[in-house]
Every structure is written in structure tokens, then in C-alpha cells.
Amino acid sequence: MGVDLSITQGEIRGPFNLHHTMQSGQTSEPYWRRQNETYREVDFFNGQPALLDVYPSGDPDNASLQIHVTGEHLDEETLESIRSYLVNLFRLCDDLPLFYKKFRNEKISQAFKEFCGLRLMKASNPFESLICSVCSQHSSVEQWNKTIRCIQTSFGQLIDLPDGQTFHAFPSPETLAKASTAKLEGCQAGYRAQYILSVSKKIVNGDLNLDELRNASYETAKNELMELPGIGPKVADCFLLYGLGQTRAAPVDIWIHRIVPKVYFGGAKMSKEEVGRFLRSRYGEWAGLAQLYLYHYGRMRSSKLFPPEKKLV
DNA sequence: AGCCAGGCATCAG
DNA sequence: CTGATGCATGGC
Numbered sequence: 061m062g063v064d065l066s067i068t069q070g071e072i073r074g075p076f077n078l079h080h081t082m083q084s085g086q087t088s089e090p091y092w093r094r095q096n097e098t099y100r101e102v103d104f105f106n107g108q109p110a111l112l113d114v115y116p117s118g119d120p121d122n123a124s125l126q127i128h129v130t131g132e133h134l135d136e137e138t139l140e141s142i143r144s145y146l147v148n149l150f151r152l153c154d155d156l157p158l159f160y161k162k163f164r165n166e167k168i169s170q171a172f173k174e175f176c177g178l179r180l181m182k183a184s185n186p187f188e189s190l191i192c193s194v195c196s197q198h199s200s201v202e203q204w205n206k207t208i209r210c211i212q213t214s215f216g217q218l219i220d221l222p223d224g225q226t227f228h229a230f231p232s233p234e235t236l237a238k239a240s241t242a243k244l245e246g247c248q249a250g251y252r253a254q255y256i257l258s259v260s261k262k263i264v265n266g267d268l269n270l271d272e273l274r275n276a277s278y279e280t281a282k283n284e285l286m287e288l289p290g291i292g293p294k295v296a297d298c299f300l301l302y303g304l305g306q307t308r309a310a311p312v313d314i315w316i317h318r319i320v321p322k323v324y325f326g327g328a329k330m331s332k333e334e335v336g337r338f339l340r341s342r343y344g345e346w347a348g349l350a351q352l353y354l355y356h357y358g359r360m361r362s363s364k365l366f367p368p369e370k371k372l373v
Numbered sequence: 374a375g376c377c378a379g380g381c382a383t384c385a386g
Numbered sequence: 387c388t389g390a391t392g393c394a395t396g397g398c
Contacts, residue, residue, distance in 0.1 A: 196379055
């Protein structure tokens with residue numbers, strides 16, 4: 061009923077730090093449940109639910125990912141789909157060493173050292189990522205995570221695991237389109253409840269097709285997303301980056317809006333739009349990753365867990 | 374009590 | 387175009 065797998069160097073291009081990646085507040089999905097070094101999540105593979113416990117091993121520069129799978133019918137094909145699921149989720153094929161090398165002479169390289177192995181994530185369920193991105197607006201990481209977990213248990217299909225544990229899948233657009241405002245607000249969604257409803261409805265009636273956005277250019281996709289209620293530039297970029305893997309997207313939130321002018325322009329006054337344009341022109345296809353390092357560095361630096369001794373500037 | 378949190382919509386100049 | 391304000395909610 062349980063099988064052990066590992067993803068090792070050779071399948072991972074360069075360093076990988078699971079903790080940094082899992083704790084960087086990306087809106088691909090909510091935080092996995094954590095117990096010490098191990099992170100747990102449930103999903104379907106070949107139509108069967110399986111519970112994944114993942115934990116790191118090896119030194120940071122030569123890291124591998126250990127996986128314990130609990131479930132039934134764990135044939136070779138299922139295990140292979142679990143492996144590729146994780147490789148895609150943590151974007152383990154991204155050439156992190158090349159990214160570090162390209163920008164090693166910039167101030168941002170301080171963040172490379174501090175958070176070496178931090179990787180972008182890409183959602184396995186774009187709809188879930190879109191709802192996460194919507195809920196993250198004007199809220200803390202901890203808060204939107206609670207809301208998403210509540211939406212999951214309140215509306216998501218029950219999953220029975222062979223060992224008797226139960227989990228909930230993330231609900232479909234059809235389910236959320238029919239959700240009651242009261243129940244959504246019960247999950248502390250606040251005024252975002254309306255946004256969740258209308259976005260879900262637009263997906264159900266065909267006005268919004270997330271798979272088609274995948275093939276559109278960055279600009280086209282972003283403009284189309286911003287037509288939707290409750291989706292502005294930042295939420296659109298979060299979804300494009302963490303939901304669809306558009307690595308040119310660089311969400312400009314309050315942290316990035318503070319940090320970029322300070323680090324790159326001597327504290328000059330800039331609009332959010334200017335900051336976004338700057339990151340895209342400077343980092344191109346790496347803009348999303350550069351944004352993640354700046355964001356995580358800034359957020360950790362001002363946290364009590366990470367004293368602000370080392371300065372980026 | 375007041376301000377902030379991975380913003381957005383709206384309205385006034 | 388820029389700037390101000392309300393919006394739900396919890397944490398500090």
C-alpha cells in the first residue's frame with residue numbers, strides 16, 4: 061500500500077530547496093500540510109487518489125526529493141505520473157544555474173545566495189490557482205491559505221484513502237458557480253466571494269477558457285484576464301505565472317513595489333506599472349523567477365525569523 | 374484603536 | 387494620467 065520513490069540530480073537541473081519553495085507564498089495552490097521536514101498532499105493519479113509525503117535529502121547543491129506514496133493500484137504507470145507531476149509542480153527542469161549565472165553580477169544575486177534552490181511552482185490545477193490568486197488580494201498569505209482550505213473542505217469532493225483518512229479535492233468551477241455567498245463568506249472570503257462566483261460562472265458558461273489563455277501571448281492573456289471582475293494587473297500576473305507557467309509575468313504587489321525602486325533606482329518614485337515593465341525588460345523570460353527572489357527576500361528580511369542584518373542594497 | 378496584509382473598482386481632479 | 391477611498395476579515 062506504500063511505495064517509496066525519489067527524484068534525484070540528473071532529473072533536477074541544479075539546486076533545489078524544498079522548504080524555501082514550499083514557504084514562499086506562491087499562489088499556485090495552498091500550502092501543503094507540514095510535519096517537520098515532510099510536506100503532505102493528496103491528488104488523483106490515473107483516476108486513483110494517492111497521498112504524497114515529500115521530504116528533501118542530500119545537501120542543497122546536490123538535492124534530491126524523497127517521496128512516500130500511499131494508495132492503491134500503484135503500478136508503474138501511476139508512479140511515473142506521480143514523478144512527472146512533481147517535476148512539473150516544482151519546475152525541476154528550470155535551468156536555475158543558468159539564471160544565477162546570467163545575473164550573478166547584480167544585487168539580486170544576494171538573494172540567490174540566501175535562498176539558493178528556491179524554485180517557481182506551477183499549478184497542476186489552473187482553476188485552483190486562479191481562485192488562490194483572487195483570494196490573495198489585500199490579504200496575508202496565512203489568511204488566503206485558510207480561506208482556500210475552507211473552500212476545499214466545504215465544497216470539494218470527498219476523497220477516501222485506503223488507510224481510512226479522508227481529504228477533499230479542490231471544487232470544480234461548476235460547483236463553485238453554484239456556491240452560496242453565505243457559505244463562501246463563512247470561509248472568510250469577504251468581498252472576494254463575489255469575485256469567486258462570477259469567475260466560476262464565466263468559466264462554466266464559456267466566457268472564460270483557461271486552456272485557451274495558455275496559448276495566448278503574455279499581453280493578450282493578461283488583458284483578457286483583467287476584463288474579469290476582481291482581477292487586476294497583480295492577480296492576473298499571479299495566475300499567469302503560477303497557474304499557467306508564463307514566466308515573463310512578474311506580479312507587482314506591495315513588497316515588489318517597495319523593493320524594486322529601492323534596489324534598482326535609488327528609491328525613486330515609480331508606479332506599479334513601471335516596476336512591472338522594468339522587471340520584464342530586464343529579466344525577460346526570467347522575470348517571474350527574479351520577482352520571486354526579490355519578493356521572498358524582502359518578505360523574509362522584514363520577518364522576525366530572519367533578522368535584517370544583511371542588506372540587499 | 375488603528376494599521377497592514379502578494380489589490381481592485383470607482384470616482385475626483 | 388495620478389491620487390483618494392471603500393471594501394471584509396484577522397492579526398498584531
